[in-house]
Structures are given as structure tokens and as C-alpha cells.
Amino acid sequence: MSPKRSYVSPLREQAAARTREQILQRATELFASRGYGLVTVADIASAAGVSAKTVFASVGSKSDVLDGIVSLGVAASGHEQAVRQVRAQQTPEAVMDVLARGTRAGNEEHFSVHEAIHKALPVHENGEALWQRATADYRDALRTIARHLHTLTPPPSCTEQETADALWFWFGPSGWRALVVENDWPWDRAEEFLRRTAAATLYRRP
Known part of the structure; x- marks a missing residue:
């Protein structure tokens, strides 16, 4: 049987x-x-x-719930499509426009997910590993965009690694949070400021 x-x-x-x-x-x-x-x-x-x-x-458990939230956030990030859109641009100005608009859209759409993770970091037993998993694809996407910027004319005035680090500083979740949450800026104002600041800094000539 x-x-x-x-x-x-x-x-x-x-x-x-x-x-x-x-x-x-x-x-x-x-x-x-x-x-x-x-x-x-x-x-x-x-x-x-x-x-x-x-x-x-x-x-x-509650920790498993948070882990599930991180997994959903990573799956819904849309970073691959965002990178394709940015790499299709052939001038630094166009790249900055699409990058600022795209990262704004992602951070605004997934705001509650980012806040849930951010507020868990100080008290979660594996906060650092959690943050790295939540942001790994995001950061890799900005590194790819930095490489693309260095293939265009003119290239940024700093090294490719410095460009990637600067893009993370401006357009990573912490940069958006600093302006929108901690300083209560509207998303439109934050987008324009970050775009303008990034362009002015990366393409500043001595």
C-alpha cells in the first residue's frame, strides 16, 4: 500500500x-x-x-516578522529596472535627473518599510547584518551608476569609488531620511536639492 x-x-x-x-x-x-x-x-x-x-x-517570532519585512522590501525594490533606466541616459545631467527621481520614488513608495527597519536597528540583536541585507542591492545599484557616469563626458571630478560613495551619501536611504524625516522637507524639495548638490559637487572643476 x-x-x-x-x-x-x-x-x-x-x-x-x-x-x-x-x-x-x-x-x-x-x-x-x-x-x-x-x-x-x-x-x-x-x-x-x-x-x-x-x-x-x-x-x-517578532524577529522573523522583521526579517520578512526586509525580504519584501528587497524583492519590491525594483533596483534592476531603475539601473537600466539610468544607464540608458547618455549625459551626466540626464543621469542625475533620472537618479534623483528614481531614488525619490523608491524611498517614498517604500517609506514605511525603511522606517520599520531603521527604527529596529538600535534594538535588534542583528541590526548591522539586517541593514546590510536590506541595502545591499541598493548600494550595488549606485555603484553601477557610478561606473556609468565615468563612461560619459565629462566624467565626475573624483574617482569612481568616491563617486559611488557620494551617490550613497546623497541618494541612499539615510540621505533621503535626513531631509524628509529629520528636517521635515517635502519630497519635491529634497529631490531637487539632492540632484542639484550631487551635480554641482561631482562636476566641480578646480
Whole structure:
């Protein structure tokens, strides 16, 4: 007699996926607004309309929930398409325009995810590794853009590595957060300022 195969209903799988998504969305909102350290699994369960047992069964511990949020953020970053759009530009001015607009759009769209991760870093047991995983693709994308800038005429006035570091300083999540969150700038103003500052600095001649 052959062993019985377990049958998993597609509808049940879809319902489980929706529950997991709901839990992660509500947890993201709570972590972003209150901070990771002040949110409990019970809080997440209440916001998602499920039991704490369901949170553990669907996602795991609070640390697992944060890990899931990071994974979703990385998957939804769209960095490959953004890099293609920037590399299609053939003048430094066009690159700066598309880069500022694209990183603004990504940071604005995924603002709550970035805030949830940022506020978890001081209290999470693996905060540094978490941040590196959350931003690795982002930083690699800016390195690729720096290389592209150095193929154009004129090239930036600094080295390729310095260009990559500067792009991360201006257009990485910390740069946007410093202006929009810490200084309460509108996104439009921040975008124009970062674009203008980057262009003026990278192409300053002695």
C-alpha cells in the first residue's frame, strides 16, 4: 500500500498567503510608527485581526516578522529596472535627473518599510547584518551608476569609488531620511536639492 499523500488546497494556500501578507503589512506600519522595540506580537496580531498563535504559525517570532519585512522590501525594490533606466541616459545631467527621481520614488513608495527597519536597528540583536541585507542591492545599484557616469563626458571630478560613495551619501536611504524625516522637507524639495548638490559637487572643476 502506497503512503497517503497530503493534499494542500490551493484556496487554503492563497488564504495563508493573504494572512501572511496582512500580518507583514500591519507589522510594518506598527514598527514604522512606534518602533520595533515597543511593538509586541500581540500588537501585530490585533492590528492584523488574527490571533498571536496565527502570527507565530504564519510568520514566526517578532524577529522573523522583521526579517520578512526586509525580504519584501528587497524583492519590491525594483533596483534592476531603475539601473537600466539610468544607464540608458547618455549625459551626466540626464543621469542625475533620472537618479534623483528614481531614488525619490523608491524611498517614498517604500517609506514605511525603511522606517520599520531603521527604527529596529538600535534594538535588534542583528541590526548591522539586517541593514546590510536590506541595502545591499541598493548600494550595488549606485555603484553601477557610478561606473556609468565615468563612461560619459565629462566624467565626475573624483574617482569612481568616491563617486559611488557620494551617490550613497546623497541618494541612499539615510540621505533621503535626513531631509524628509529629520528636517521635515517635502519630497519635491529634497529631490531637487539632492540632484542639484550631487551635480554641482561631482562636476566641480578646480
